[in-house]
Amino acid sequence: INNLQVRFSTEDGVVRAEVGLTGIDAPKALAGSLPGEHHNRTSAPIATQLVAPYHSHHFSFRLDVDVDGPLNSFMLGRLRPTAAPGPRRSVWTLDEDVLANEGQGALAHEHAVWRVVNPNRRNAFGQPTGYQVESHDYEEPLLAPADYRRAAFIAHPLWVTAHDPDERYAAGDTPNQNPGTPGLPSFQADRQSLVNRDLVLWVTMGHHHVTQAEDWPVMSMKKMRFELRPANFFDRNPALDLRRAPFEVVAPAR
Numbered sequence: 713i714n715n716l717q718v719r720f721s722t723e724d725g726v727v728r729a730e731v732g733l734t735g736i737d738a739p740k741a742l743a744g745s746l747p748g749e750h751h752n753r754t755s756a757p758i759a760t761q762l763v764a765p766y767h768s769h770h771f772s773f774r775l776d777v778d779v780d781g782p783l784n785s786f787m788l789g790r791l792r793p794t795a796a797p798g799p800r801r802s803v804w805t806l807d808e809d810v811l812a813n814e815g816q817g818a819l820a821h822e823h824a825v826w827r828v829v830n831p832n833r834r835n836a837f838g839q840p841t842g843y844q845v846e847s848h849d850y851e852e853p854l855l856a857p858a859d860y861r862r863a864a865f866i867a868h869p870l871w872v873t874a875h876d877p878d879e880r881y882a883a884g885d886t887p888n889q890n891p892g893t894p895g896l897p898s899f900q901a902d903r904q905s906l907v908n909r910d911l912v913l914w915v916t917m918g919h920h921h922v923t924q925a926e927d928w929p930v931m932s933m934k935k936m937r938f939e940l941r942p943a944n945f946f947d948r949n950p951a952l953d954l955r956r957a958p959f960e961v962v963a964p965a966r
């Protein structure tokens with residue numbers, strides 16, 4: 713059982729989506745099992761003669777983004793160490809490239825900065841207005857690729873495509889028993905341009921659930937989330953002039 717909570721915006725301009733994992737494990741009976749006798753490497757004992765199999769959860773979010781207008785580009789920034797003169801021998805730099813087409817839009821979880829920018833709009837400092845994708849709740853699939861070819865979206869934490877109203881689901885419209893690889897790999901096959909286009913981001917989150925006794929009879933909530941954070945969208949921190957809460961206001965001395 714999963715609980716989805718989406719906060720559309722916060723006072724500092726952040727858009728946040730949160731998934732809560734809770735509910736009842738899918739147990740299976742283990743006849744004749746006594747405490748200390750369970751040796752199955754794919755499940756854990758949770759009650760008398762009951763085990764809960766290890767399993768994975770994968771989620772995909774389709775984000776039709778329009779940052780300061782419908783025409784956007786995607787910038788992939790890589791953090792790279794480099795030599796530096798003087799007593800300090802190294803620093804790191806940010807090297808950014810604009811993704812040219814959908815063939816480059818299946819991204820890995822590396823030391824990277826993911827930004828959607830509007831190349832036609834600038835902030836007060838001449839930088840393109842943008843929003844940054846931040847997600848740290850991705851787990852690589854623990855399966856052979858042939859076992860998840862109908863859900864190939866789980867192979868990458870982020871996919872970028874050009875907007876198409878018929879491309880609505882990360883695994884395609886009819887993934888069950890599909891003989892091919894539906895969904896995002898087929899969406900990207902035509903390698904449409906991603907420069908100054910209406911873009912769609914597909915954020916993947918995942919969790920490998922190693923079951924344990926505390927999950928029974930009901931698992932406590934585990935939360936995962938990702939955020940869209942303003943990146944040069946504003947000229948300063950938009951939360952600076954928020955009205956203070958009553959408990960923060962100091963009463964004048966009498």
